[in-house]
Amino acid sequence: MRYIHRLTCLLLLSLVVGCAAPSVTPTQPPPTPTSTAEVQVATPTPTTEVKTATPVARATPQVMAGPFWWNDAVFYEIFVRSFYDSDGDGVGDLNGVIEKLDYLNDGDPTTTEDLGVTGIWLMPIMQSPSYHGYDITDYYTVDDEYGTNEDFLRLMEEAHRRGIRVIVDLVLNHTSSQHPWFVSARDDVNSPYRDFYIWSEENPGYKGPWGGKVWHRCSTGYYYGIFWEGMPDLNYNNPAVTAEMEKVIRFWLEDMGADGFRLDAVKHLIEEGRVQENTPATHEWLRGFYAFYKGINPDAMTVGEVWSSTTEVVKYIGDQLDLAFEFDTAQATLRSAKFEDRSHILRAHRLSTERYPPNQFATFLTNHDQERAMSELRENVNRSKTAASLLLTGPGVPFLYYGEEIGHIGGKPDENIRTPMQWSDEDNAGFTTAMIAWRAPQPNYREVNVAAQTDDPDSLLSHYRRLIHVRHDHAALRIGDWREVEVEDKRIYAFLRYSDEETLLVLINLGGEPISDYSLSLPEGPLSEGSASEVFTGAPVSAPTINAEGGFDDYTPLAELAPYSTYIIRIE
Ligand SMILES: [Ca+2]
Ligand SMILES: [Ca+2]
Ligand SMILES: [Ca+2]
Ligand SMILES: [Ca+2]
Structure with a gap:
């Protein structure tokens, strides 16, 4: 029922809109390699056709900083x-x-x-x-x-x-090729849904990003489907x-x-x-x-x-x-x-x-x-x-x-x-x-x-x-900033997560051996005091000495990092 109703609306709409031809044409030359998205966005003209076909005139979206839920x-x-x-x-x-x-x-x-x-x-x-x-x-x-x-x-x-x-x-x-829109579009070149999809009378022949076939033949022409013939791409220029x-x-x-x-x-x-x-x-x-x-x-x-x-x-x-x-x-x-x-x-x-x-x-x-x-x-x-x-x-x-x-x-x-x-x-x-x-x-x-x-x-x-x-x-793990903590041994990954609420030092031994000969340094950071507690395993840890730049040098919070271990140290 709903479908029939929408079909009616669409027929009306299509009368108003007319049968604007889809802008995908097989004769369109490939873009020059230098025309990156950034360049084209900065240049107001090259996508005029697409823009006029898309009535998405809307307020400039405001970019918000977060954090969000x-x-x-x-x-x-x-x-x-x-x-x-x-x-x-x-x-x-x-x-x-x-x-x-x-x-x-x-x-x-x-x-x-x-x-x-x-x-x-x-x-x-x-x-x-x-x-x-x-x-x-x-x-x-x-x-x-x-x-x-x-x-x-x-x-x-x-x-x-x-x-x-x-x-x-x-x-x-894309939709399914069994979607009523596509069935109608495929069977009838005058269907109001014809322009819901992307058509060509001739086979444009070019391949998709993964080298696969993207133009698929049916009795009324060739349609574009980037993934496979069962998923015809919708035409958002319409x-x-x-x-x-x-x-x-x-x-x-x-x-x-x-x-x-x-x-x-x-x-x-x-x-x-x-x-x-x-x-x-x-x-x-x-x-x-x-x-x-x-x-x-x-x-x-x-x-x-x-x-x-x-x-x-x-x-x-x-x-x-x-x-x-x-x-x-x-x-x-x-x-x-x-x-x-x-x-x-x-x-x-x-x-x-x-x-x-x-x-x-x-x-x-x-x-x-x-x-x-x-x-x-x-x-x-x-x-x-x-x-x-x-x-x-x-x-x-x-x-x-x-x-x-x-x-x-x-x-x-x-x-x-x-x-x-x-x-x-x-x-x-x-x-x-x-x-x-x-x-x-x-x-x-x-x-x-x-x-x-x-x-x-x-x-x-x-x-x-x-x-x-x-x-x-721990809010710092969810919304906090990230900062690298230096340590020589590549089996160790150490970094800070810090927010207004707290500063956490995450310390992960990626390797299968215990590591005892290591020291961490943070040339500058957000730290002001140096008491420390481990909040993930409860392991006893020593506190760093905070340097003048809010970081630390030569810090070894645990004498030994167990194999494949994760520690999360709260420093305050
Ligand atoms: Ca079931
Ligand atoms: Ca099903
Ligand atoms: Ca597409
Ligand atoms: Ca629960």
Whole structure:
């Protein structure tokens, strides 16, 4: 019904708008290599066509400094299909997420048996024909397999009651090829939806950023789909597409009460000829998008998937997206843990803290598109603990991928890194009562599961819990500045996190040997006095002598750093 109504609106709209031709033309020459996004933004003329086609005239967004609520949060990425099955059909669902909320956060700050996360990112939950849901056929309805819109509303209520905010995956770049818009557009060149997508009569022939086919043939021409033929890209040069997606955004924020969005593939929104990522037109569209969603709810948060280097990612922050995932830092985190060498993460932290507004970037180890962290680390639990320490004591807003906290394994293909959550050693890892789960859990679930780790103080799960709780207890870890602390031994990573409230010295031995011959120095810093206490392990520590510049020289807080250990020393 709703669809029919929207179709009617659209027909009317299309009469007003007319059939503006999409600006993607195969004859458009490739841009010169020097025309970087920055240059084009500074030059007012080259994207005129795109700008006039996009009626996103909006107030200049104000860039705020923060910190914001998300800086106090620890997020947890959930693949609903694999998290918990509440009704025994072998497929995870929203009611299953509700049943497991107490595992994530029981809402009682005095208990520490829960993981303590305060944010959830739900991978796509809208109607979709695929198992992963990144090709949507109806943006207004929860996928039948996952439940109903009412289930989602109940999840929001139950999550909020526990102090957990929930953001949903929003796929703007493309729809499913089975979406009614595309079906109509494909079958009828005069369809009002024809210009919702990107068409060419001839095959432009050029490839995508990964060398794959992006122009797909159908009976009425060639359409553009950067990922594959089942995901035709939407045409955001058509204002009717923007208008439709603004309705979707409003629906999820207002009617469904979502706290924000994770934006899939957002750097690919608008192509400029053969330039298929990070285009000026994409940045411009997102400025309008930012003003739009902040106008609905100034507290709504977005985190973008911009799978590019730090220097590209940072261009989105503050007036287009609130946060974006720091893929470079994620890789550096795992490398430092894996090779027991701080160089990688130190470089990443230097760059990210220099480039981003304070803590306005999203950190993680791996996500649903990458080999599991535990597999990257060759199933070494100690190194996994180090990686967790780097993630949860470092700057930025941390995101965990479900199962990471117990050491889920898995490599490509993708289904294998999205396997059912290993709750217990029961059949199907306690994920479902069905005989057969939508996909089998990893074979190691009899040993690696929540039940086996929950009461073990040395388990990876316990380490994650303690790290998350210590982060909640110490504002400097959440919103504080970062500063490097010098130490010769590359197996040691030492840095300050400091805010108005407190100064913390984080000291991590990345290596497998105890280290006793070391000394720390901080040529200048924010320190004024020199009493010290260790807040993570409770180990006795000595205090530094504060020098005239507020730093310290030759400081050895513990006589010995245990193998793979993390210390957090409060200096006051
Ligand atoms: Ca189910
Ligand atoms: Ca609790
Ligand atoms: Ca489905
Ligand atoms: Ca696109």
